[in-house]
Structures are given as C-alpha cells and as structure tokens.
Amino acid sequence: MTEYDDRLQEVEQYKAKFKENKQLVNDARKTSKALADAILLKDENFASLKRRNGENVRLKKQLEETKEQLETTILEVSKVKGELDSALVEISGLKMSIPTEKDVAVQ
Template sequence: MTEYDDRLREVEWYKAKFKENKQFVNNARKTSKALADAICLTDENFESLKRQNGENVRLKKQLEATNEQLETTILKVSKVKGELDSTLVEVSRLKKSIPTERDAAVQEFLVDPSSDDDSDNEASISEQSQESKDGPGDAEEGGDGDGVETLSDIVRGSTSDEDDS
C-alpha cells in the first residue's frame, strides 16, 4: 500500500503543480492583455502628442509671423508718430507766427502819434477829417465812433472777418 499512497501523493502533488501552473498561465494572460492595452494607450498618447506638437509648431510659426508683423507695425506707427510730432510742431510754430505777422501788418497801417514827421501827421489829420465828414464811424467798420481806427479796432475787425469765414 505504500506504493499506492506514494503514487497518490505524487498525483496530488502533480495536481497542485498543474493548478499552480494554470494560475501562472492565467496571470500571464492577464498581464499580457494589460501590457497590450498599455501599449495601445501609449501609442494613442504618442499620436495625440504628435498632433499636439504639430499644432504647437504651427501656432509657434503663426506667433512668430504675428510678432514680426507687430514689430513692423510698431516701427511704422513710430515713424508716423514722429512725422505727426514734427507736423504738430510746425503747425504750432505757424499758429504763433500768425498773430505776429498780423500785428506787423497792422503796425504798418497804423499812425504813430508820437512821430515827428509832420507830413505823415498832416496826411493822417486830413484822413481823419475826411472820415469825420463821412460820419462818425460806420457800424460795419467797428470803431468807437470817433472816426479813428485804433489797433484794437483793427484787431477786432480782423477777428470778426475770421469768424465770418
């Protein structure tokens, strides 16, 4: 009987080994399937990263082109601003010179009462008497009714002429 018991133990041992090997095979199959899934996932992630990288490269090129356009635009705006500043300075200078030129023109036509030149005074007196014969200061001409046009009358007249246009 010992031989039978030995054989029985050996069969039990083989059964246990077979069961253990079967478990190893099942575990290996599960591991293999998990590895295959992981490889598929890795491939999908890799493809996704390649697409994103391609998109990022495209966006980077677009950003660089936009930056170049922006720099060009900034340079153009800076140039135009410089030209505008120069023009504004010129306009300001011209505005300041207009009253000076107008005053100079007015001074040419005004009679200087302190002048010692009698011929000018006589001419201005005869002009004044001629104006007083016409009437004391036309309403159109401005003036204060004394028939003599002063600097302030002329300036008022020239500013009212500017207002009319």
C-alpha cells in the same frame, strides 16, 4: 496498498503541480494583456503628444508672424508720429507768424 497510496500521493502531487501551472499560465495571460494595454496607452499618448507638438509648432509660427506684423505696425506708427510731430512744429511756427488782432490794431 502502499503502492496504491504512493500512486495516489503521486497523482495528488501532479494535480497540485497542474493547478500551480494553470495559475502561472493565467497570471502570464493577465500580465500579457496588461502589457498590451500599456503599450496601446503609450502609443495613444505618443500620438497625442505628437499632435500637440504639431499644434504648438503651428502656434509658435503664428506667434512669430504676429510679432513681425506688430513690429512693422510699431515702425509705421513711429513714422506717422514723427510726421505728425513735424507737422505740429510747422503749424506752431505758422501760428506764431500770423499777426493777432492786437498786433493789427497796434499797427
């Protein structure tokens, strides 16, 4: 009977070990799936960041072009303002040289 009990105890140990191994395999599968999901998420985030970076580069280039256009416009406006100021000075001089009605009446 002791041999039977020994065998039964050995079988129970194998069953316990099998159950433990089965749990380890299940845990490994879950871990593997979690890692695969994490890698997929990382790849998706990387692709998203890459797209955003491309968009940021495009916007930066567009901003630089707009800045250059604005600087050109400011230079043109300054030039026109200078011409306008010169014209106003000339008009003021001409205005002073035109005799008024009072000047004409005195003469």
